[in-house]
Amino acid sequence: MRTSAWWRSNRLWVLLAIPSLALALAASSFRLSAVYLRWQWSQPTLLRAPGTYSQTFTAGTRTLQRTVQVGVAGVNRTDQVDGEYPAPGTVLWQIRLDFAASADQILAACEIELQDASGKRYSVEGVKVDARGRPNPPWIHRGCTPADAPGPTLDLDGGIVPSPIPRPQSWQVVTSVALPPDVQPTLVRVMWDRPAYLTLAIPQ
Structure with a gap:
C-alpha cells in the first residue's frame, strides 16, 4: 500500500x-x-593481404588525406636487425613492410607494433640492446619511410614542409620488436594519426 x-x-x-x-x-x-x-587507437582497418589504406586527418585548421599501399613482406625470428639485439629474456622478431605512395603523401612519424592473439601490443621501441648489451639510443630511425627521404612532414602549425630529397614511389622498411619467448605475433599495427590505424595479418 x-x-x-x-x-x-x-x-x-x-x-x-x-x-x-x-x-x-x-x-x-x-x-x-x-x-x-x-x-585512442579505436578505429582499426584490417588488411589480410597487401592493399591500400586511406585516412583522413587534421593538420592545424586543415583536413588532409593520406593514401598508401602497405603489405607484409615477412615477420620472423632473428638474432639481430641493423645492430639491434634482443635484451636478455626476450626474442627478436624482424618485420619487413612494403610501402608505395605518391611523393606528396605525409607518411613520416608513424608507429609500428606487433600484436598477439590476446590483443597485447609490443612496440619497436621496446627492450633491445646493442652488440655490447647496452640499451639502444632513442634516435635510431624506426619509422615507415626511408631515413634519408621521408617525404613531406608537418611543422608545429600544421604547415607542410617539403622533403629535401624526394621519396621513392615504393620502398621497404625493415625493423624489429623484442618479444617474450612464449609470444606469437598475429598482427602488425601501423599507426599515424588517432583514432584510425591499420592492422595487417601476418602471413603464415
Missing part, C-alpha cells in the same frame, strides 16, 4: 525524469565517441 501511495504521489516526476536520463546517457555516449575515443 505504501508503495502504491508513493507511486501516485511521485509518478509525474518519475515520468519526467525518464527523458532527462535518456538525454544524459546520449550525451555521455557522445562525449565518449567525440572526445575520449578520438584520442
Whole structure:
C-alpha cells in the first residue's frame, strides 16, 4: 500500500525524469565517441593481404588525406636487425613492410607494433640492446619511410614542409620488436594519426 501511495504521489516526476536520463546517457555516449575515443587507437582497418589504406586527418585548421599501399613482406625470428639485439629474456622478431605512395603523401612519424592473439601490443621501441648489451639510443630511425627521404612532414602549425630529397614511389622498411619467448605475433599495427590505424595479418 505504501508503495502504491508513493507511486501516485511521485509518478509525474518519475515520468519526467525518464527523458532527462535518456538525454544524459546520449550525451555521455557522445562525449565518449567525440572526445575520449578520438584520442585512442579505436578505429582499426584490417588488411589480410597487401592493399591500400586511406585516412583522413587534421593538420592545424586543415583536413588532409593520406593514401598508401602497405603489405607484409615477412615477420620472423632473428638474432639481430641493423645492430639491434634482443635484451636478455626476450626474442627478436624482424618485420619487413612494403610501402608505395605518391611523393606528396605525409607518411613520416608513424608507429609500428606487433600484436598477439590476446590483443597485447609490443612496440619497436621496446627492450633491445646493442652488440655490447647496452640499451639502444632513442634516435635510431624506426619509422615507415626511408631515413634519408621521408617525404613531406608537418611543422608545429600544421604547415607542410617539403622533403629535401624526394621519396621513392615504393620502398621497404625493415625493423624489429623484442618479444617474450612464449609470444606469437598475429598482427602488425601501423599507426599515424588517432583514432584510425591499420592492422595487417601476418602471413603464415
